[in-house]
């Protein structure tokens with residue numbers, strides 16, 4: 001394997017054949033007996049090298065002269081490519097050829113193995129002297145990295161250390177994450193990713209995804225083509241307007257698609273090269289960011305209305321044009337609800353789109369509720385549900401619960417919805433508010449006297465399940481939780497808002513205020529709590545349980561559209577993974593330790609449903625879908641280089 005990273009300057013005159021950068025470079029390679037392993041014409045727009053070759057050839061076609069810099073250099077190390085001697089008015093070509101060896105191989109995160117390169121590989125790939133003599137196995141590298149990460153006290157330092165590793169050695173990053181998922185999930189994902197987004201402008205080192213801003217209007221297709229990987233299977237896209245419960249973080253929201261996609265790989269086994277994080281930048285209404293000198297996005301207020309819709313439409317069209325009609329899961333993430341529902345509805349008939357906050361969250365919460373029935377008894381339809389928060393997560397979950405109840409009871413949706421109540425910032429959603437309600441709240445406007453506060457709603461409706469999706473921390477007050485405990489033997493309390501600071505209550509509060517009787521889960525993780533001698537382990541009700549396996553199921557079956565029944569299938573698969581041992585600890589979700597196996601089960605159930613519905617295109621259907629899912633999964637083990 002070889003790689004070049006050289007430059008050559010061009011003057012605006014004519015091209016002189018023998019001195020063309022291509023022939024010069026080839027001559028150099030031959031003379032130094034370096035083996036070109038792959039220089040395929042079909043890599044002409046592949047990462048680094050071929051793109052540059054093409055731009056150089058274009059330069060030649062445009063009538064540029066290649067000047068031999070040898071003639072301008074006397075003595076010492078030759079400035080063969082003229083990069084040292086070029087003046088500001090001379091063009092320099094940033095030569096790079098993508099087949100990596102030597103120093104460049106060490107800097108290629110896809111292929112770098114660091115100290116794990118064997119002696120033979122070091123010899124064959126020009127690495128001798130570039131590494132200290134020791135050769136260590138990947139397992140020891142994992143141990144060493146974990147030791148280093150554990151020494152950092154500040155979560156953001158751990159996050160940055162993980163991001164550095166991802167940029168340095170991708171396989172090691174994923175091995176670390178897969179083998180230490182419980183410990184590292186709170187670092188690469190919520191809650192730490194929230195802080196990382198808040199400080200993204202300061203901590204960003206290398207771009208980790210595509211930024212598509214209003215400036216790119218009219219040329220989004222070209223921008224997509226700048227991404228080095230071509231075989232994309234999953235895109236996670238945000239416009240940064242509702243990042244976790246932290247509000248509008250504009251372009252700094254990029255941390256979310258990056259984090260979600262690292263989970264697609266670590267938890268769901270989708271190849272990292274098939275994942276593309278995208279941030280659409282239409283400005284921000286966050287005054288603090290607009291005045292922050294380190295802000296990396298467009299310094300303007302958010303575009304809305306037609307301007308927004310046109311940019312998004314161009315983006316959606318370009319995605320299809322660039323990647324074709326073949327399957328590509330596009331996950332909308334952390335859009336504000338005034339755009340999220342409309343985008344999902346508009347594109348769900350033309351694209352394979354999925355909104356994680358509405359649909360993935362619904363599936364994960366339904367799974368937890370189905371599992372919790374083992375602890376509290378009864379059927380889903382025997383329970384009463386009250387939500388604080390009637391946005392994407394709240395109404396998304398409510399709708400899937402109602403759908404599942406309807407399937408179980410054969411009652412119409414309109415009936416099953418009546419067992420579910422939602423409170424928003426103005427109080428209980430009731431029919432007298434109908435006129436002023438956003439469209440996604442209207443199905444939940446039941447006949448009832450207006451109620452202003454959550455506490456009054458709790459005392460009036462007497463729910464068996466209380467779900468927080470408000471994005472506002474500490475809104476499940478002591479009175480609210482004690483109220484739940486006063487009429488439920490085992491109140492189910494889910495504080496789903498992220499990150500930890502926005503959780504509606506803490507695990508400790510939930511257990512203490514219910515005398516250890518609550519069945520509690522939260523969006524961001526909480527440590528186990530000891531209450532009167534018993535240890536309670538809170539579960540993590542987070543869509544991270546669902547979207548990686550869900551996405552894998554869509555990809556492996558070649559599914560062309562998402563259907564609600566697939567969300568139900570995913571929920572059923574997840575719920576069935578909760579063991580008696582988990583229940584004994586009060587858990588309604590399995591631990592993340594086995595998440596890859598769980599993802600394979602979810603993927604298999606989703607794919608099976610897709611085949612059943614006639615939405616899968618990969619035919620024939622594999623006989624054993626679980627085995628098939630497992631066999632499709634990316635492995636972070638190093639490969640041997642010839």
Ligand SMILES: NC(=O)C1=CN([C@@H]2O[C@H](COP(=O)(O)OP(=O)(O)OC[C@H]3O[C@@H](n4cnc5c(N)ncnc54)[C@H](OP(=O)(O)O)[C@@H]3O)[C@@H](O)[C@H]2O)C=CC1
Nearest residue numbers: 244245389390391392393424425470471497498523542543
């Ligand atoms: N655990 C998980 O997997 C997931 C967690 N979430 C979390 O859920 C939260 C909400 O997300 P999402 O639904 O997308 O956000 P939305 O903005 O769509 O919805 C928020 C809802 O909360 C209501 N609300 C805000 N403040 C209050 C308040 N003080 N009292 C009562 N209601 C209030 C809003 O009311 P109004 O409509 O009147 O403005 C709105 O209905 C976020 O923190 C997010 O991180 C989201 C997805 C997945």
Ligand SMILES: CC(=O)C(=O)O
Nearest residue numbers: 244334357498542543
């Ligand atoms: C988990 C998630 O998707 C959210 O909090 O938005």
Ligand SMILES: [Mg+2]
Nearest residue numbers: 333334356357
């Ligand atoms: Mg989200």
